[in-house]
Amino acid sequence: MLELFHKLGLPVDASSHGGSMDQLMIYVHWFMLILFVGWGLFFVYTLIRFRSSRVKKVDPDGIRSHAPTYLEVAVVVVEVLLLIGFSIPIWASRVEDFPKPAEGEPVTQIHVVAQQFVWNIHYPGPDSIFGRLNGELIDSETNPIGLDSEDPAAADDIWVVNDLRVPVDIPVLVTLTSLDVIHCFSLPTMRIKQDVIPGMEIPVWFLPVRESGDEKWQVACAQLCGVGHYRMAGRFNVVKEAEFEAWYEERLAEMAANADDDW
Numbered sequence: 419m420l421e422l423f424h425k426l427g428l429p430v431d432a433s434s435h436g437g438s439m440d441q442l443m444i445y446v447h448w449f450m451l452i453l454f455v456g457w458g459l460f461f462v463y464t465l466i467r468f469r470s471s472r473v474k475k476v477d478p479d480g481i482r483s484h485a486p487t488y489l490e491v492a493v494v495v496v497e498v499l500l501l502i503g504f505s506i507p508i509w510a511s512r513v514e515d516f517p518k519p520a521e522g523e524p525v526t527q528i529h530v531v532a533q534q535f536v537w538n539i540h541y542p543g544p545d546s547i548f549g550r551l552n553g554e555l556i557d558s559e560t561n562p563i564g565l566d567s568e569d570p571a572a573a574d575d576i577w578v579v580n581d582l583r584v585p586v587d588i589p590v591l592v593t594l595t596s597l598d599v600i601h602c603f604s605l606p607t608m609r610i611k612q613d614v615i616p617g618m619e620i621p622v623w624f625l626p627v628r629e630s631g632d633e634k635w636q637v638a639c640a641q642l643c644g645v646g647h648y649r650m651a652g653r654f655n656v657v658k659e660a661e662f663e664a665w666y667e668e669r670l671a672e673m674a675a676n677a678d679d680d681w
């Protein structure tokens with residue numbers, strides 16, 4: 419069944435929790451198919467059963483059978499089952515299992531600053547402390563997140579634009595903020611979709627369980643956020659830990675070189 423959905427365009431699932439969400443989606447689709455076929459057949463039945471050549475006189479009392487009530491109750495029972503039996507437990511496990519970097523768990527921490535029409539991504543570096551951000555320092559070319567280089571915690575920080583990279587098999591904890599309007603942080607291959615609201619810091623997490631390799635994965639915006647919304651898409655790569663660290667060092671050196679140029 420899952421294969422059929424993949425053929426129909428469902429993205430690959432490379433996260434630890436994606437399987438349960440896909441399963442729920444498959445149940446919902448089966449349910450919709452049953453309802454669609456059921457109501458469709460009933461509609462055709464009424465067209466034939468109550469055609470004008472057969473029913474000459476309108477019956478003001480209408481239907482007397484209790485079958486529709488029972489059917490409606492059955493639909494409600496299935497919907498409640500999907501909600502209480504599947505959706506709420508999946509949501510609860512997502513919320514309860516939040517990674518805890520404060521307790522020493524290995525976690526990739528990322529701060530994503532959404533902006534019309536790019537994803538600015540801030541990594542705290544080996545000290546795991548995000549350097550201070552100052553809105554007044556924002557420069558779309560040289561400092562899109564307003565990182566304050568005076569703060570010692572900022573010394574090992576890096577920022578990148580539209581290039582989200584994370585190591586495989588380590589939980590990723592993302593804090594989402596917005597510079598302007600409401601955006602939506604969407605990682606289809608991680609089954610992650612979270613609105614980004616100006617003035618709020620919203621956490622979201624996932625565990626990538628396989629590398630992206632040659633596949634083109636995206637971080638996309640799933641809210642119509644302006645005229646350039648269509649191009650608000652970045653690359654999203656899940657790589658080996660060593661590969662991630664090499665990339666990190668490279669970017670850190672590049673940023674240091676750029677900072678020297680400014681002097």
Ligand SMILES: [Cu+2]
Nearest residue numbers: 601639643650
């Ligand atoms: Cu957007």
